[in-house]
Amino acid sequence: MIDIRVRFSKHGAIRYIGHLDVMRYFQKVMRRAEVDIAYTNGFSPHQVMTFAQPLGVGIESDGEYMDIRMNSIESCEALKNSINAHSVPEIQALSVKILPEGSGNAMASVAAAEYEIGFKHDRIPDCFKDSGAKINDKLKSFLAQDEIILVKEGKAGPRNVDIKDRIFELEWDEKEDCIHAVLDASSGYNIKPISLMELITAFLNDSLYENSLMIYRVDTYTRDDNGELLSMDLVGHAD
Amino acid sequence: MHNFWNTKLALSDDILMKIEKPERYIGHEVNAVTKDPDSVRVRFAMCFPDVYEIGMSHLGIQILYDMFNTFEDCWCERVYAPWTDLDKIMREQNIPLFALESQDPIKDFDFLGITIQYEMCYTNILQVLDLAQVPLLAKDRTDGCPIVIGGGPCTYNPEPIADFFDMFYIGEGETRYRELLDLYEEYKDAGKTRDDFLKAAAKIPGMYVPKFYETTYNEDGTIKSFKPTVEGLPENIIKEVVKDMSNTYYPLSPVVPYIKCTQDRVVLEIMRGCIRGCRFCQAGELYRPVRERDVEVLKKYAVEMLKNTGHEEISLSSLSSSDYSKLPELLDFLIQECSKKHVNITLPSLRIDAFSLDVMSKVQDIKKTSLTFAPEAGTQRLRNVINKGLTVENIIDGSTEAFLGGWNKVKLYFMLGHPFETNEDIRGIAELSNQIAATFFDVVPKEKRVNGKIQITVSTSFFVPKPFTAFQWAPQNTKEQFIEKAYYCRGAITEQLNQKSIKYNWHDADLSVLEGILARGDRRIAPVILDVYKKGSFFESWTEYYKHDRWLDSFAEHGIDTDFYTSRPRNDDEIFPWDFISCGVNKKFLLNEWHKAQREEITPNCSQKCSGCGGAQFGVGICFAGR
Numbered sequence: 001m002i003d004i005r006v007r008f009s010k011h012g013a014i015r016y017i018g019h020l021d022v023m024r025y026f027q028k029v030m031r032r033a034e035v036d037i038a039y040t041n042g043f044s045p046h047q048v049m050t051f052a053q054p055l056g057v058g059i060e061s062d063g064e065y066m067d068i069r070m071n072s073i074e075s076c077e078a079l080k081n082s083i084n085a086h087s088v089p090e091i092q093a094l095s096v097k098i099l100p101e102g103s104g105n106a107m108a109s110v111a112a113a114e115y116e117i118g119f120k121h122d123r124i125p126d127c128f129k130d131s132g133a134k135i136n137d138k139l140k141s142f143l144a145q146d147e148i149i150l151v152k153e154g155k156a157g158p159r160n161v162d163i164k165d166r167i168f169e170l171e172w173d174e175k176e177d178c179i180h181a182v183l184d185a186s187s188g189y190n191i192k193p194i195s196l197m198e199l200i201t202a203f204l205n206d207s208l209y210e211n212s213l214m215i216y217r218v219d220t221y222t223r224d225d226n227g228e229l230l231s232m233d234l235v236g237h238a239d
Numbered sequence: 240m241h242n243f244w245n246t247k248l249a250l251s252d253d254i255l256m257k258i259e260k261p262e263r264y265i266g267h268e269v270n271a272v273t274k275d276p277d278s279v280r281v282r283f284a285m286c287f288p289d290v291y292e293i294g295m296s297h298l299g300i301q302i303l304y305d306m307f308n309t310f311e312d313c314w315c316e317r318v319y320a321p322w323t324d325l326d327k328i329m330r331e332q333n334i335p336l337f338a339l340e341s342q343d344p345i346k347d348f349d350f351l352g353i354t355i356q357y358e359m360c361y362t363n364i365l366q367v368l369d370l371a372q373v374p375l376l377a378k379d380r381t382d383g384c385p386i387v388i389g390g391g392p393c394t395y396n397p398e399p400i401a402d403f404f405d406m407f408y409i410g411e412g413e414t415r416y417r418e419l420l421d422l423y424e425e426y427k428d429a430g431k432t433r434d435d436f437l438k439a440a441a442k443i444p445g446m447y448v449p450k451f452y453e454t455t456y457n458e459d460g461t462i463k464s465f466k467p468t469v470e471g472l473p474e475n476i477i478k479e480v481v482k483d484m485s486n487t488y489y490p491l492s493p494v495v496p497y498i499k500c501t502q503d504r505v506v507l508e509i510m511r512g513c514i515r516g517c518r519f520c521q522a523g524e525l526y527r528p529v530r531e532r533d534v535e536v537l538k539k540y541a542v543e544m545l546k547n548t549g550h551e552e553i554s555l556s557s558l559s560s561s562d563y564s565k566l567p568e569l570l571d572f573l574i575q576e577c578s579k580k581h582v583n584i585t586l587p588s589l590r591i592d593a594f595s596l597d598v599m600s601k602v603q604d605i606k607k608t609s610l611t612f613a614p615e616a617g618t619q620r621l622r623n624v625i626n627k628g629l630t631v632e633n634i635i636d637g638s639t640e641a642f643l644g645g646w647n648k649v650k651l652y653f654m655l656g657h658p659f660e661t662n663e664d665i666r667g668i669a670e671l672s673n674q675i676a677a678t679f680f681d682v683v684p685k686e687k688r689v690n691g692k693i694q695i696t697v698s699t700s701f702f703v704p705k706p707f708t709a710f711q712w713a714p715q716n717t718k719e720q721f722i723e724k725a726y727y728c729r730g731a732i733t734e735q736l737n738q739k740s741i742k743y744n745w746h747d748a749d750l751s752v753l754e755g756i757l758a759r760g761d762r763r764i765a766p767v768i769l770d771v772y773k774k775g776s777f778f779e780s781w782t783e784y785y786k787h788d789r790w791l792d793s794f795a796e797h798g799i800d801t802d803f804y805t806s807r808p809r810n811d812d813e814i815f816p817w818d819f820i821s822c823g824v825n826k827k828f829l830l831n832e833w834h835k836a837q838r839e840e841i842t843p844n845c846s847q848k849c850s851g852c853g854g855a856q857f858g859v860g861i862c863f864a865g866r
Binding site for chain 2: 214
C-alpha cells in the first residue's frame with residue numbers, strides 16, 4: 001500500500017462544480033485511468049480517497065489536495081500523466097507525491113489556505129477605492145482590533161469565533177491589485193474569504209456589492225513539526 | 240490577481256452563482272463532443288424537454304448524439320429544459336436558450352430535435368421553444384429558424400402536438416438521419432426555401448410533415464378522413480426499424496455528467512421489442528419485432544463503456560430482460576468482469592425464478608433489495624383479458640424460493656381501470672397480496688424471520704389506454720371511477736388477515752385522466768396545450784408544478800368535451816387520429832386482440848407461436864428466427 005497526495009487545479013467552467021461532485025468526478029477518473037487504487041472492504045467497496053478543505057463554488061484554485069491509497073504505482077510521474085490524460089483540462093493534477101508513513105490524512109492535516117481576493121472592476125466598494133498604502137493601513141487597523149468576531153453557522157447553531165489569531169497574513173498587493181491572505185482553514189475553524197471580506201468592509205463602515213469578489217486559492221497548508229505553515233505539497237516526496 | 244480562465248458561457252457568473260445546480264448549464268463534461276463550428280455544415284441541437292438530470296439519463300439521446308457526431312459534417316449538441324429558477328431569469332433578461340457544448344443560441348441552429356417520451360412533457364416542449372426564441376407554431380417559422388423535428392414514443396400519435404413541429408421522425412433514429420441531412424445540405428446549398436425542403440423531406444420513409452396533411456371530421460367529432468394535401472406524399476407512414484442491432488450506432492463513450500443523474504451508470508441495451516404482447520402495453524407493440532444484440536458485441540461494449548466513462552455501475556436495458564436468449568452467459572460475464580473492477584450490476588426487473596434469484600443474490604445485498612412482481616391484475620380472469628402471462632403459481636413459487644433465500648420485501652405492481660374489470664378483480668389484488676404474506680409465514684420458520692416480518696408494498700396505477708394497443712378502443716375510467724376503485728382496493732386490503740404486512744400506494748387520478756386525453760387526442764387539442772403553457776404551466780411531471788384546474792379551464796374555454804377522448808366507447812371501425820402511422824402491428828390484429836380480450840382469451844407470445852401481428856413485414860428479428 002502506498003499513500004499518495006495529489007495536488008490539483010480547478011479552473012474555468014468547472015469552478016461551478018460543487019465539492020461532492022468533484023469527489024465523484026475523481027472516482028471516475030481513477031476508473032477511466034485504470035490505476036491500481038485501493039478499495040475498502042465490505043459489501044460496497046469504495047476507493048480510499050480523502051480531500052482537503054472543500055473549495056467554494058465559483059473559486060478557482062491551483063492548491064487543491066486529495067490523498068489516495070494505491071496498491072501499486074509505476075511512478076509518481078506516470079500516475080500524474082495517467083490522471084491528467086483522463087481528466088478535463090479544467091481539472092489537472094499538478095503534482096503527485098508519495099506520503100511518508102504516519103502523515104495525517106488530507107482533511108485532518110489542513111491548517112491554512114492562501115488566497116488572492118480581488119474585486120470585479122465594476123463592484124469595488126468605496127473603502128477600497130484608495131491607494132495601496134492607504135488600503136494597507138486600513139487592513140492594519142482592522143487587524144489591530146482586540147478581537148475579530150466571526151459568526152460561524154454550525155450544526156449546533158451559530159457560534160462566535162475570534163479569528164484575530166487565525167488570519168495569518170493579510171495585505172493589499174498593489175501590483176496584483178488584490179488582497180493576499182493566508183487564513184485558517186482547519187476543520188471547524190475554516191475562514192471563508194467572503195466572510196473575511198464582509199468583516200473588513202463592515203469594519204470600514206462599508207459593505208460588499210453582491211457577487212463582487214473574484215477568489216483564487218493559491219495553495220493549502222499544513223504545519224510542520226515546528227508548527228510552521230508548510231505547503232501540503234511539500235509533505236510527500238517524488239518516488 | 241490570478242487570471243480567471245476565459246471560458247465562453249452563455250450565462251453570466253452572477254446568474255450561475257445564483258441558481259440551483261449551475262452544473263446543469265455549463266457543459267464541459269467528460270466525453271462531450273466539441274467541434275469547430277466552421278468545419279461543419281449542420282448544427283443539430285438534441286433536446287430532452289425535461290431537466291438535465293432526467294434528460295442526461297436517456298439512452299436514446301445518447302445513441303443519436305453519438306451517431307450525429309460520427310458524421311463529419313454535423314455537430315450535435317445537447318439542450319435540456321432550464322429549471323424554473325433559470326427559466327425566470329432567462330425571460331427577464333431575454334437570454335436565448337443555448338446548447339451546452341458551444342453555449343451558442345439554439346435559434347441559430349439548423350435543427351432542433353426533441354425527443355418526446357411522455358405526454359406530461361408537452362408543455363415543456365413549448366417552454367424550450369419559447370426560451371429558444373423560436374416561434375411556438377410551425378406555421379409562424381420562417382427560413383432562418385431551425386427545423387423542429389420530434390421523435391420518440393409519443394410521436395406515434397403526434398396529432399395533439401402537430402402544430403408545434405415542422406416534422407416528426409417516426410421510428411428508430413439510427414436509420415434515416417443521414418439521408419435527411421444530405422437532403423438538407425443539398426437544399427441549403429441550392430438556396431431553396433423551408434417549404435421546399437419540408438416537401439422533399441416528407442418523401443423520405445418515416446418522415447411526417449403535419450402541415451402537408453389535413454383531417455376532416457364527422458358530425459359526431461370522429462375523424463372522417465386524413466389525407467396529404469401535397470401530391471406524392473404517402474398516406475401511410477411506416478415506422479423506421481433498425482435491421483441489424485449488432486451492427487449499428489452505440490455510444491461507447493457517453494457523456495459523463497458531473498452532477499448525479501437519474502441513470503448514473505453504463506446502460507447496455509440488450510434487445511429491442513418484447514415477445515409478450517400484453518394488451519395494455521404500448522411499448523410492447525411499438526418496438527416489434529423483437530431484435531437481440533449479439534452477446535459478444537454486448538460484452539465488448541460493457542468493457543469499453545466502463546473504461547470510457549469510469550461509471551461504477553452497469554445496468555441492462557430492454558422491455559423484458561428475462562427473455563433475452565443469452566442472459567445467463569451475459570450475466571456470468573458481467574459478474575466476473577465487474578467484481579474485478581468493483582463495479583456494481585443493477586438488474587432490471589427479471590422474472591422471479593431460480594435463475595434470477597441466484598443472480599440477484601450474487602450482485603445485490605438481499606437485506607436491502609426487494610422482489611418485484613408486476614401481475615398488473617388481481618385475478619387470473621383479468622390477467623387473461625390483458626394477456627399478462629403471469630400466474631398465481633408463478634408468483635407463489637417465486638416468492639417461496641425467494642423467502643427461503645432470505646428476501647423479505649416484496650413489491651407488487653397493479654393497474655386499476657382495465658377494461659372489463661369487476662370488483663372481484665380488485666379484491667383479487669388484496670387476496671393475492673395476502674396470499675404472498677401467508678406464504679412467507681408458512682415457509683420461513685419463526686426463528687429465521689428477519690425482524691419477524693414480511694413487507695409487501697402494493698402499488699396501483701390507473702390504466703390509460705394508448706394508441707397501437709388492443710385497448711385503443713377501450714373507454715378509460717373516469718376520475719370518480721378511479722378513486723372509487725382505489726378506495727375499494729384499500730378497503731379490501733384492510734380486510735385481509737395479513738393486512739399489517741401490506742402497504743398500499745396509489746397514483747394521482749387527475750394526471751391519469753389528462754394523460755388519457757393527450758394520449759388519444761387529435762389536432763383539436765393543440766390550442767389547449769398552448770393555452771395551458773401560456774397560463775404558466777410546465778414541468779408538469781413534477782406534482783408541485785401540475786395545475787389540473789388550468790387544464791380543465793382551458794378545455795372548457797375551447798369547448799372541448801374531454802370525455803370524447805377518454806371514457807367514450809369507440810366503434811370497431813372508427814378512424815383514429817394515429818391510423819395513418821404504421822408501427823408494423825396492423826389494426827386488424829389489434830382489433831382481433833380487443834375482441835379476444837372481451838372473450839378472456841389469451842394469445843401466445845412471439846417465442847411460442849407467431850400470431851401474425853404484422854411485425855414480420857420488416858423482415859428481421861424473432862419473426863424469422865427459429866422457434
